[in-house]
Amino acid sequence: MPVSHMSLPFPGSTWHWLQASFSTLRLLLSLSPKASAAIATKKLAAVAAIAAAGFYLLISGMQVSAQRAFIMLAIMLAATVADRPAISMRNVALAGFAILAVSPSEAVGPGMQMSFAATLALIAGYSAWQRRAFARPDKMPKHNLFRLVALGIFGILMTALIGGLSTAPIAMAHFQRIASYGLLGNLLAMPIVTFLVMPAGLLAMLAMPLNLHAPFLLVMGWGLDRVMSIAAWVDHLDGALDSGAMPPGFLCCSSSASCRWFCCARD
Numbered sequence: 214m215p216v217s218h219m220s221l222p223f224p225g226s227t228w229h230w231l232q233a234s235f236s237t238l239r240l241l242l243s244l245s246p247k248a249s250a251a252i253a254t255k256k257l258a259a260v261a262a263i264a265a266a267g268f269y270l271l272i273s274g275m276q277v278s279a280q281r282a283f284i285m286l287a288i289m290l291a292a293t294v295a296d297r298p299a300i301s302m303r304n305v306a307l308a309g310f311a312i313l314a315v316s317p318s319e320a321v322g323p324g325m326q327m328s329f330a331a332t333l334a335l336i337a338g339y340s341a342w343q344r345r346a347f348a349r350p351d352k353m354p355k356h357n358l359f360r361l362v363a364l365g366i367f368g369i370l371m372t373a374l375i376g377g378l379s380t381a382p383i384a385m386a387h388f389q390r391i392a393s394y395g396l397l398g399n400l401l402a403m404p405i406v407t408f409l410v411m412p413a414g415l416l417a418m419l420a421m422p423l424n425l426h427a428p429f430l431l432v433m434g435w436g437l438d439r440v441m442s443i444a445a446w447v448d449h450l451d452g453a454l455d456s457g458a459m460p461p462g463f464l465c466c467s468s469s470a471s472c473r474w475f476c477c478a479r480d
Contacts, residue, residue, distance in 0.1 A: 239258035323384070333379070334376070370400065372403075393452050402439075409433075413432040
């Protein structure tokens, strides 16, 4: 099932949990004008989000993939606290060094290879798009509601497309198969996970001390059921999985070399 991983404690769900924690905490802090003026709400929310991600790591079973995601995201949030760019190639490199220092065997595993390939490709792709968008500030169109919705849909589409294309050669090399409709599944499931499942989970955790968490867990469960239904539907489409022999070494080497060139040439 191409999208069933979203409901498991893997990098995608860790990111959604952290995103929901950071956004919700920053929103709550911004409700007080005095607090917003007295403290740096973004930095405080980043520190709290790191703690929330650590808590999620503990309750998820401390799986290797979740540990890898936590290290990457913690370094990026720490950069935010230090007034440095949170998403940069330098932070990805630091995360890679940290993960290899803890578990060197991860270097040959598909999990780390696919995670870092997707991360590098997304950073490089959006950096190129940002340079193009801000190259002529006087030509930038005004942002109305329709344009904001269109940009959101375009962002989801491009994220799924770039991530899928960057990880496809690695998936073919390790598993000898590829999910043909992974992009479709991600496009249908990502909004549910981002805007329903993870915020409901965070609100349920905050409401647990007051014993008011049941409604939020019901909403979260309903969202996860929809995600699994989407995964089952996509999995039963004709040609959902294509299998074959491992690609030649030239294909993997050329794909890796082109990705490295694209990332290094983004400036």
